[in-house]
Amino acid sequence: MKFGIDYGHNCPPDTGASGIRSEDVMTKDVGTRLMQKLKAAGHQVVNCVPSSASSVVGSLSQRCNTANSSNVDLYVSIHFNAFNGSANGTEVFAISDSGRKYAQPVLNSIVKLGYFNRGVKNGSNLYVLRNTDMPSILIECAFCDSEKDMDLYDPEKMANAILEGLTGKTPPPPPPGKDPNIVKLQQALNRLKITDKNGKALAETGIKDASTESATQKFQKITNLSSDGVAGPITLTTINQIFTKPILRPNHAGGPAVRYLQFRVGVDTDGVYGDSTAAAVAKFQKANGLTADGIIGPQTWTKLIG
Numbered sequence: 001m002k003f004g005i006d007y008g009h010n011c012p013p014d015t016g017a018s019g020i021r022s023e024d025v026m027t028k029d030v031g032t033r034l035m036q037k038l039k040a041a042g043h044q045v046v047n048c049v050p051s052s053a054s055s056v057v058g059s060l061s062q063r064c065n066t067a068n069s070s071n072v073d074l075y076v077s078i079h080f081n082a083f084n085g086s087a088n089g090t091e092v093f094a095i096s097d098s099g100r101k102y103a104q105p106v107l108n109s110i111v112k113l114g115y116f117n118r119g120v121k122n123g124s125n126l127y128v129l130r131n132t133d134m135p136s137i138l139i140e141c142a143f144c145d146s147e148k149d150m151d152l153y154d155p156e157k158m159a160n161a162i163l164e165g166l167t168g169k170t171p172p173p174p175p176p177g178k179d180p181n182i183v184k185l186q187q188a189l190n191r192l193k194i195t196d197k198n199g200k201a202l203a204e205t206g207i208k209d210a211s212t213e214s215a216t217q218k219f220q221k222i223t224n225l226s227s228d229g230v231a232g233p234i235t236l237t238t239i240n241q242i243f244t245k246p247i248l249r250p251n252h253a254g255g256p257a258v259r260y261l262q263f264r265v266g267v268d269t270d271g272v273y274g275d276s277t278a279a280a281v282a283k284f285q286k287a288n289g290l291t292a293d294g295i296i297g298p299q300t301w302t303k304l305i306g
C-alpha cells in the first residue's frame with residue numbers, strides 16, 4: 001500500500017500550536033517514526049510535508065498536490081490539538097466512508113494508550129481532506145496544552161498505535177538492547193570459567209539469553225545458591241566476594257568461595273576445605289608452577305581467575 005504521510009505544520013508560516021509541548025516537534029517526531037515503521041512493514045511511503053511555503057494555504061496546497069500527484073492510496077495528516085488546558089483526548093477526522101474505515105481503527109488504537117475517546121468527526125471544513133483525491137484522515141493525537149495528555153504522551157507508542165490502526169498489525173518488538181549490567185555478568189562468568197549448558201563460553205553481547213541464564217544457574221548451583229538463573233543481589237555479591245580473592249586455608253575456610261575453588265580443582269563442592277580439597281589444590285599449584293602449600297593466596301587466585 002502507498003501511504004501519503006503529512007506531519008502537520010513544520011513549514012513557516014504554517015506552524016502549529018504551542019502548549020506544554022510544541023505541536024511542530026511532536027508531529028514531526030511521530031510522523032517520522034510512522035514513516036519508518038510503514039517502510040519496515042513493506043509499504044510505500046510518500047512524505048507530503050513541503051520544504052517551504054509563502055503562506056499557510058500554500059503549505060496546505062503543496063501537501064495535497066504531493067499526495068495527488070503521487071497517487072497515494074491513503075493520505076494521513078498528523079496533528080496535536082490545543083484549546084484551554086482542560087480539554088483532552090484523541091479525535092480523528094474524515095469526510096468519506098472510505099476515510100472513516102481507517103479513521104475508526106486508528107482512533108481505537110490510540111485510545112488504548114489511555115487517551116479520552118473524542119470520536120471520529122466530520123472533517124469537511126479541513127483543507128487537506130477536501131483537496132485530496134484519495135481516502136484521507138486527519139489525526140488529532142492529543143492536546144499539547146493538556147497536562148493529562150502530555151503525561152501520557154510517548155512518540156514511539158503513538159506511532160505504533162497509528163501503525164496498528166492503519167495496517168491492523170502491531171510492529172515487531174525492537175531487538176533487545178545491549179544492557180551494560182548483562183555485559184558485566186557475562187564477563188564475570190567468563191572470567192570465572194563458568195560455561196553454559198553446552199560447555200561454551202558466553203558471548204559478551206549484553207543480551208540476556210538462554211546461554212547466560214544456564215551459566216548463571218551453573219554458578220548458583222556450584223556456590224549453593226537458589227538456582228533460578230537470575231543474577232540477583234545475592235548472586236552478584238557472591239561473584240564479587242570471589243573477585244576479592246580471599247585467602248583460603250585448609251580447615252580454616254568455607255562457604256561459596258571454597259565451593260567455587262572446589263569446582264575449579266575438580267572435587268566435590270561441599271564448601272568444606274578438607275584434606276581432599278587441599279590435595280587437589282596442591283596438585284593444581286604444582287601444575288601451574290606455584291608453591292604447592294594448599295593455601296589460596298594472590299598467586300593461586302591469579303591462575304584461577306586472572
